[in-house]
Amino acid sequence: MTLYENLAIRLREHIELGFYKPGDKLPSVRQLAKEHGVSISTVQEAYRQLEQELLVEARPKSGYFVSAQKQDNLPSISRPPQRPLEVSQWEEVLNMLMIRSRTDAVQLQHAMPDMKAPTLKPLLKDLTKQDPEIGLGYSDIRGTEELRTQLCRLAVASGCQLHPDDLVITSGCQEALSVCLRAVTEPGDIIAIESPSFYGSMQAIKAANLKAMEIPTHPGTGISLEALELALDQWPIKAIFVTPTCNNPIGYTMPEDKKEQLYRLAQSYDITIIEDDIYGDISFQFPRPKTIKSFDTDGRVLLCSSFSKSIAPGMRVGWIAPGRYRDKVTHIKYVSSSMCPVMPQLAVAKFIRLGGYAKHIRQMRQNYEKQRDQLLKAIKTYFPKDTRVSFPDGSFILWVELNQHIDSMKLMKKCREHGVGFAPGPLFSATGKYRNCFRLNYSEQSSEKREWAIKSLGEVINTFQPQES
Amino acid sequence: MTLYENLAIRLREHIELGFYKPGDKLPSVRQLAKEHGVSISTVQEAYRQLEQELLVEARPKSGYFVSAQKQDNLPSISRPPQRPLEVSQWEEVLNMLMIRSRTDAVQLQHAMPDMKAPTLKPLLKDLTKQDPEIGLGYSDIRGTEELRTQLCRLAVASGCQLHPDDLVITSGCQEALSVCLRAVTEPGDIIAIESPSFYGSMQAIKAANLKAMEIPTHPGTGISLEALELALDQWPIKAIFVTPTCNNPIGYTMPEDKKEQLYRLAQSYDITIIEDDIYGDISFQFPRPKTIKSFDTDGRVLLCSSFSKSIAPGMRVGWIAPGRYRDKVTHIKYVSSSMCPVMPQLAVAKFIRLGGYAKHIRQMRQNYEKQRDQLLKAIKTYFPKDTRVSFPDGSFILWVELNQHIDSMKLMKKCREHGVGFAPGPLFSATGKYRNCFRLNYSEQSSEKREWAIKSLGEVINTFQPQES
Numbered sequence: 001m002t003l004y005e006n007l008a009i010r011l012r013e014h015i016e017l018g019f020y021k022p023g024d025k026l027p028s029v030r031q032l033a034k035e036h037g038v039s040i041s042t043v044q045e046a047y048r049q050l051e052q053e054l055l056v057e058a059r060p061k062s063g064y065f066v067s068a069q070k071q072d073n074l075p076s077i078s079r080p081p082q083r084p085l086e087v088s089q090w091e092e093v094l095n096m097l098m099i100r101s102r103t104d105a106v107q108l109q110h111a112m113p114d115m116k117a118p119t120l121k122p123l124l125k126d127l128t129k130q131d132p133e134i135g136l137g138y139s140d141i142r143g144t145e146e147l148r149t150q151l152c153r154l155a156v157a158s159g160c161q162l163h164p165d166d167l168v169i170t171s172g173c174q175e176a177l178s179v180c181l182r183a184v185t186e187p188g189d190i191i192a193i194e195s196p197s198f199y200g201s202m203q204a205i206k207a208a209n210l211k212a213m214e215i216p217t218h219p220g221t222g223i224s225l226e227a228l229e230l231a232l233d234q235w236p237i238k239a240i241f242v243t244p245t246c247n248n249p250i251g252y253t254m255p256e257d258k259k260e261q262l263y264r265l266a267q268s269y270d271i272t273i274i275e276d277d278i279y280g281d282i283s284f285q286f287p288r289p290k291t292i293k294s295f296d297t298d299g300r301v302l303l304c305s306s307f308s309k310s311i312a313p314g315m316r317v318g319w320i321a322p323g324r325y326r327d328k329v330t331h332i333k334y335v336s337s338s339m340c341p342v343m344p345q346l347a348v349a350k351f352i353r354l355g356g357y358a359k360h361i362r363q364m365r366q367n368y369e370k371q372r373d374q375l376l377k378a379i380k381t382y383f384p385k386d387t388r389v390s391f392p393d394g395s396f397i398l399w400v401e402l403n404q405h406i407d408s409m410k411l412m413k414k415c416r417e418h419g420v421g422f423a424p425g426p427l428f429s430a431t432g433k434y435r436n437c438f439r440l441n442y443s444e445q446s447s448e449k450r451e452w453a454i455k456s457l458g459e460v461i462n463t464f465q466p467q468e469s
Numbered sequence: 470m471t472l473y474e475n476l477a478i479r480l481r482e483h484i485e486l487g488f489y490k491p492g493d494k495l496p497s498v499r500q501l502a503k504e505h506g507v508s509i510s511t512v513q514e515a516y517r518q519l520e521q522e523l524l525v526e527a528r529p530k531s532g533y534f535v536s537a538q539k540q541d542n543l544p545s546i547s548r549p550p551q552r553p554l555e556v557s558q559w560e561e562v563l564n565m566l567m568i569r570s571r572t573d574a575v576q577l578q579h580a581m582p583d584m585k586a587p588t589l590k591p592l593l594k595d596l597t598k599q600d601p602e603i604g605l606g607y608s609d610i611r612g613t614e615e616l617r618t619q620l621c622r623l624a625v626a627s628g629c630q631l632h633p634d635d636l637v638i639t640s641g642c643q644e645a646l647s648v649c650l651r652a653v654t655e656p657g658d659i660i661a662i663e664s665p666s667f668y669g670s671m672q673a674i675k676a677a678n679l680k681a682m683e684i685p686t687h688p689g690t691g692i693s694l695e696a697l698e699l700a701l702d703q704w705p706i707k708a709i710f711v712t713p714t715c716n717n718p719i720g721y722t723m724p725e726d727k728k729e730q731l732y733r734l735a736q737s738y739d740i741t742i743i744e745d746d747i748y749g750d751i752s753f754q755f756p757r758p759k760t761i762k763s764f765d766t767d768g769r770v771l772l773c774s775s776f777s778k779s780i781a782p783g784m785r786v787g788w789i790a791p792g793r794y795r796d797k798v799t800h801i802k803y804v805s806s807s808m809c810p811v812m813p814q815l816a817v818a819k820f821i822r823l824g825g826y827a828k829h830i831r832q833m834r835q836n837y838e839k840q841r842d843q844l845l846k847a848i849k850t851y852f853p854k855d856t857r858v859s860f861p862d863g864s865f866i867l868w869v870e871l872n873q874h875i876d877s878m879k880l881m882k883k884c885r886e887h888g889v890g891f892a893p894g895p896l897f898s899a900t901g902k903y904r905n906c907f908r909l910n911y912s913e914q915s916s917e918k919r920e921w922a923i924k925s926l927g928e929v930i931n932t933f934q935p936q937e938s
Binding site for chain 1: 640
């Protein structure tokens with residue numbers, strides 16, 4: 001047994017015996033080295049192993065802490081290839097998007113919010129009450145001032161002081177991400193991303209002829225800053241693209257100090273951050289978590305968001321707070337699709353102004369948190385024991401990691417026959433990793449049918465499960 | 470005097486004396502060379518000069534004809550620089566788009582259709598009658614099948630047999646053009662375009678990091694195939710981007726045989742054509758002119774269009790018939806803005822299906838033709854005598870060429886003070902040419918206020934007019 005393994009065992013024991021409690025600060029590397037008479041690098045190696053086991057977590061500038069242990073079966077830290085790669089998987093994404101499911105199928109593959117919520121009624125009523133003539137002409141290419149004003153009000157909750165002139169309305173978050181990527185890069189550039197990452201943003205990276213550098217990501221705290229810094233030292237990375245709040249597909253929220261640290265890192269390497277905050281408003285924390293944008297003092301953060309997850313994707317109302325890239329972003333937004341339709345913008349602006357939006361997301365947060373727990377319970381009941389699952393602190397999606405011998409693409413085909421859909425893992429990697437993972441949606445309220453779907457899913461997985469020897 | 474000038478004078482005399490009438494075929498080059506004892510190239514040079522004077526026009530494979538002389542004061546043939554250039558003018562375009570006009574201003578700068586037409590009422594009524602819930606979720610990324618089916622029906626009138634699977638719905642024609650450019654090019658490629666050209670498409674060329682090669686363009690018959698062929702011989706041109714039917718900003722429609730000839734040229738150089746047909750349905754010809762796409766047998770034509778000019782730009786309903794580039798176009802459309810809103814698509818599909826659209830464009834064609842003639846008459850009355858003006862055979866915009874000493878950018882500032890707006894010429898060139906030109910809109914029905922606006926415009930122009938010596 002090596003020195004570091006020995007040390008790791010002793011530390012693990014201390015944690016498991018309760019000597020150090022969840023959230024406690026652990027001794028510093030220097031202190032432990034002195035205490036045990038070993039080298040600094042031996043202690044670091046021991047902590048690295050415990051970090052991999054999710055027992056401890058590193059906090060930048062603060063040292064190591066015992067993990068909060070929300071859950072004891074989180075997916076493992078991702079270990080993507082440490083070099084920039086072209087994004088593949090378009091065929092797989094297209095196949096999933098084009099699936100015509102059986103009408104009775106339980107579709108757990110899409111990241112669609114609950115759109116039957118009664119709190120949406122004022123908005124829907126208003127949409128049909130508008131005079132359709134107001135929506136016929138061209139409008140401001142940055143979007144209506146009414147909506148931009150309301151967005152500034154909302155931004156305060158995430159720690160941002162914005163002016164309506166700092167915003168550009170887009171056709172959903174997908175256009176926002178796509179426009180931002182094109183505004184800050186040239187073809188051939190490298191973008192650092194979390195791994196796993198949302199397939200829509202990765203396909204935008206592909207379409208802009210960029211390379212993706214997947215960075216190891218912790219299922220509880222997000223992108224590894226150590227690995228990111230290593231990558232920044234080694235490669236000419238142009239921008240970092242992250243979804244740090246209620247991440248898609250995993251659901252974690254990066255701690256606030258880590259967000260600030262990420263911003264400082266971007267500053268010291270003089271690179272840009274594209275921050276996707278699409279799920280930010282449906283975080284289960286109150287007040288909602290701050291964005292990286294809230295730390296931005298020099299305009300290097302481009303914040304992208306939309307109402308696709310908090311209201312409905314069919315609204316196609318998204319936005320960018322482009323910081324110092326405002327002119328370039330305005331140009332690319334204009335050539336990309338000219339201006340956005342006016343009526344949905346006005347309806348959403350009114351919904352926010354009259355308080356309907358705040359009421360709606362308050363209700364949704366409550367529902368989604370309850371539904372998350374119901375789904376976790378069902379997974380525990382029906383899935384094999386070695387299943388790992390993420391513990392989202394917001395959103396309505398979670399990430400499942402199965403036994404490494406199970407192929408989620410094959411599993412998907414089988415499950416479709418049973419009328420249950422999910423989003424297979426390889427879609428969330430630039431290079432088709434995470435074959436034993438998938439993403440599930442829990443936005444719909446619990447029902448017998450949904451319970452049956454999770455049970456069926458478990459049964460199919462069990463037929464794929466390798467037999468214990 | 471050179472031999473060719475001599476010959477040109479004699480031919481001009483014959484035409485002016487009525488020896489050859491408008492539309493008549495002129496003697497072949499070979500015949501004239503023999504008759505006058507000069508070389509083939511001398512005759513060609515003489516014809517080229519008369520063509521420049523718009524007295525004669527060349528028809529591919531048929532020879533030279535006396536121009537139809539719809540009008541005797543057409544703008545001159547454009548003579549852009551014969552090399553690929555980067556597109557500039559974004560500041561100027563942005564300035565125009567961001568202008569907050571006085572509320573009482575007569576805005577002749579935008580290419581907006583008449584949206585007060587009673588024939589639009591069934592569509593507007595239907596928009597508010599829809600159940601808003603149908604528009605909340607994600608839909609087919611290619612757009613609704615209902616709309617794609619109706620578009621195939623419409624395409625028959627332009628000579629195309631399409632299948633719903635051959636179409637991708639976009640957020641207006643701007644997204645269609647932008648997606649097509651990105652689907653068929655790599656950064657640094659050269660795109661051949663008409664000169665002048667629509668600023669929105671040129672800015673899309675700029676944003677895709679492409680170079681524009683402006684080709685001399687005849688104000689009555691469109692892009693010069695001779696000049697285009699020369700350019701294709703000299704430069705590695707990747708695609709041709711044209712608006713051959715009811716061109717923006719000029720209004721000409723390329724004759725059908727010339728469209729076919731252009732397609733053959735693209736075939737022989739194995740390059741792609743992006744065809745913008747946004748004004749095609751409001752051609753004054755009946756049946757409407759064929760598209761270049763109608764000659765396409767090998768899928769090299771990407772047809773782009775939308776209902777922004779035939780219905781209203783605020784609908785944001787456009788489409789692409791991408792030919793052999795379908796997969797690439799679907800990918801880029803998806804990353805560009807995900808799917809398009811469902812409700813406008815369904816409303817437009819129903820409007821077409823029930824005959825409302827056919828009725829509406831029949832009415833619009835009649836109105837616009839009448840309004841064109843009223844505007845031409847007003848220009849003749851109020852503008853300086855040396856003003857040249859295009860003769861659109863469709864659309865609701867025309868192109869004015871003033872004395873070469875007048876700067877339309879300065880003129881625009883002055884006219885804005887008077888409460889009259891227009892689109893200045895430099896916006897329609899990659900490199901800020903056409904300073905003495907501008908585009909006017911005639912989509913609104915004639916009124917005292919509009920008559921006053923044209924009169925005011927004429928008065929301001931007259932203060933800019935150089936004094937005759």
